[in-house]
Amino acid sequence: xxxxxxxxxxxxxxxxxxxxxxxxxxxxxxxxxxxxxxxxxxxxxxxxxxxxxxxxxxxxxxxxxxxxxxxxxxxxxxxxxxxxxxxxxxxxxxxxxxxxxxxxxxxxxxxxxxxxxxxxxxxxxxxxxxxxxxxxxxxxxxxxxxxxxxxxxxxxxxxxxxxxxxxxxxxxxxxxxxxxxxxxxxxxxxxxxxxxxxxxxxxxxxxxxxxxxxxxxxxxxxxxxxxxxx
Ligand code: APR
Numbered sequence: 001x002x003x004x005x006x007x008x009x010x011x012x013x014x015x016x017x018x019x020x021x022x023x024x025x026x027x028x029x030x031x032x033x034x035x036x037x038x039x040x041x042x043x044x045x046x047x048x049x050x051x052x053x054x055x056x057x058x059x060x061x062x063x064x065x066x067x068x069x070x071x072x073x074x075x076x077x078x079x080x081x082x083x084x085x086x087x088x089x090x091x092x093x094x095x096x097x098x099x100x101x102x103x104x105x106x107x108x109x110x111x112x113x114x115x116x117x118x119x120x121x122x123x124x125x126x127x128x129x130x131x132x133x134x135x136x137x138x139x140x141x142x143x144x145x146x147x148x149x150x151x152x153x154x155x156x157x158x159x160x161x162x163x164x165x166x167x168x169x170x171x172x173x174x175x176x177x178x179x180x181x182x183x184x185x186x187x188x189x190x191x192x193x194x195x196x197x198x199x200x201x202x203x204x205x206x207x208x209x210x211x212x213x214x215x216x217x218x219x220x221x222x223x224x225x226x227x228x229x230x
């Protein structure tokens with residue numbers, strides 16, 4: 001039974017150079033999310049959307065996991081059946097840091113999918129409109145990323161984990177996007193001790209028992225050391 005559920009957001013990958021969405025120079029200050037992160041935007045201009053994700057895929061491949069990702073992998077290694085990471089991030093830095101029990105609720109940059117047959121496969125470096133699905137050969141391919149207005153992945157499994165968690169942590173997320181923004185309140189309702197590790201208080205800060213502000217690369221290793229010592 002998973003005792004420690006950890007929600008991560010773009011802030012945990014910020015110090016790996018991947019940037020965030022809503023900070024002062026975040027992605028949504030440079031791109032119109034309606035154009036690059038909705039099914040309607042993709043239908044209107046698939047080339048623009050592929051370019052957006054091709055650039056993010058290249059940044060992700062060039063990035064390295066940071067001390068926060070590594071600390072979470074260390075925690076899972078010490079308590080293999082007790083730790084679940086639920087990440088809103090589409091980068092693969094948790095997996096590359098060594099975490100294995102990871103649910104990517106908003107999909108994965110490094111995976112492609114076919115919206116005709118639902119087949120998924122490792123995304124090529126560059127995806128283009130007109131790429132054919134390796135399974136059904138239709139030109140219906142897209143990044144396997146959950147866009148606004150689409151249903152996130154793994155919600156049933158996440159809901160069950162929030163029922164039994166004794167510790168819930170949120171790291172590097174502004175608490176502005178649902179359903180992830182409601183996870184702390186749900187876990188707290190079920191008796192979990194809730195910890196927020198974030199550069200600044202988030203929109204969900206009131207749902208937490210313990211709120212620590214600072215960079216993830218400082219807060220997370222310290223928090224993991226505390227957990228392993230207790
Ligand atoms: N260490 C810890 N926290 C940080 C750091 C850092 N070095 N840098 C930034 N943060 C915090 C910011 O203070 C902010 O609260 O990370 C949070 C990033 O918030 P967002 O940019 O809103 O990212 P996130 O919460 O992951 O967004 C959720 O929105 O656009 C959609 O699908 C996208 O998954 C994303 C979702």
